[in-house]
Amino acid sequence: MKYTEEHEWLLEDGDLVVVGITEHAAEQLGDVVFVELPEVGAEVTKDDEIVVIESVKAASDILAPLDGEIVEVNEALADNPGLVNEDAEGEAWFFKIKPSDLGPMDDYMDESAYKKFIA
Amino acid sequence: MTDLLRTPLHALHVELGGKMVGFAGYDMPVQFPAGIMVEHAHTREKAGLFDVSHMGQALLTGASMADIAAAFETLVPMDVAGLAEGRQRYGLFLNPEGGILDDLMFANRGDHLYVVVNAACKTADIARMKAALEPGVVVTTVTDRALLALQGPQAEHVLSGLNAAVLDMGFMDVATLSLDGVDCWVSRSGYTGEDGFEISVPERHAEPLARLLLNHEDVMPIGLGARDSLRLEAGLCLYGHDIDETTLPAEAGLGWAIQKARRAGGARAGGFPGAREVLAQLADGPARRRVGLRPEGRAPMREGVELFAEPEGGAPVGTITSGGFGPTVGGPVAMGYVPAGLSGEGTRLYGELRGKRLPVTVTALPFVAARFKR
Secondary structure (H helix, E strand, O other): OEEOOOOEEEEEEOOEEEEEEOHHHHHHHOOEEEEEOOOOOOEEOOOOEEEEEEEOOOEEEEEOOOOEEEEEEOOHHHHOOOHHHHOOOOOOOOEEEEEOOOHHHHHOEOHHHHHHHHO | OOOOEOOOOHHHHHHOOOEEEEEOOEEEEEEOOOOHHHHHHHHHHOEEEEEOOOOEEEEEEOOOHHHHHHHHOOOOOOOOOOOOOOEEEEEEEEOOOOOEEEEEEEEEOOOEEEEEEOHHHHHHHHHHHHHHHOOOOEEEEEOOEEEEEEEOOOHHHHHHOOOHHHHHOOOOEEEEEEEOOEEEEEEOOOOOOEOEEEEEEEHHHHHHHHHHHHHOOOEEEOOHHHHHHHHHHOOOOOEOOOEOOOOOOOOOOOHHHOOHHHOOOOOOOOOOOOHHHHHHHHHHOOOEEEEEEEEOOOOOOOOOOEEEOOOOOOOOOEEEEEEEEEOOOOEEEEEEEEEHHHOOOOOEEEEEEOOEEEEEEEEOOOOOOOEOOO
16 A cells, blocks of 8 residues: 555555545544545546545545546445545545556555654 | 633543634634534534633623613614513624624623623624723623533533523523532523523633533533534524625624614614614615525535526626535535525525536525524
């Protein structure tokens, strides 16, 4: 698992990368009440704002961590946004992206670096 | 953050795991570990305990209640003289143009008026009252008392366990009651749309009283986050958002707060700041109105979202002044100002969110029916 400074987790799964937000981020956000997911098939560029997350407190977004194509989104989140608070680093993944280049994954933090980052 | 003020319950909030944030100069809990959704639902179903000690409390004293009332009526458009002993009323401070400077509660406590004002406005409010009322009426800021709110359908049951006299209080009644051996100034009122009480307690007794209330199985500590979602569902204004110096009472939907005695033709008509503008708007009807809005779908529309009459093109017709997710409603709710012609219930408007116009429907306020004890 890799981590971004925007508190996303990235899990390599074959030639895909699964993306979600960390438990730390979910806790900071508070109760999530709305999630807007990208379109399947969308071509995205790193740092595009592609997911909107609204908690009872505020709106925030998820940036595309890599260039690539969105190949799957977690529709369960649209009906049950609270899943983000229940299982941020498991069931509540947001989307799967097929990166045009996996190289930038090396630039992201590993778990111990992320733990230091949020400490 | 070291310059943030602390209420007498600060240590208790931290002990209870409150997530502390700066609010109106105070370090306050925005939520406790249960989270805003649970805190909100608990208040609607049982009872929630809120620390509102950041709000301003003041006493107005003078030669007689008639003198105090007459003086206070020069500052607010409410019928103060007609307020019976042991009763409380909602009030407004206005500027010379009729714009709202703050909203407040005032109570006739026999030989004095007890006034509660918003935290962010309290310094200005106290200065305004002193300038306008002294020396005939003396304005004393209450700095040695905390203010708690116990809200929810079980509030009466919980508080009557400490003093059965609360059973005799109706909505907007006030009384001095002994709670846990301490004289408290209790009012049956609140900011959630639920039955409940606000309790002014000497600061050194605040934490023991809060612990005693929290010991009851029906009572949970509630932070500012749920306080906001509860008042939004109840259709209650938040000063600085839904009302401010640019809004007059009638357009804000607060005309009910101006009693007959102070209106045109009343026994003591006018005589308050902005009277001409305020009474004219009450008589003629405002050009815009504060309304409830229900966005379709799940996306919350928050303060600042612009409203349009059409799905495409045209200039904005209004703006959302508060909005968010309504846990009891189970969807997004908002309030905002729209032209009077578009303020009818069921009118379809569009809120622009992230470049997209999404439908919203003008809806009667409150979103969740009030359950006050009349």
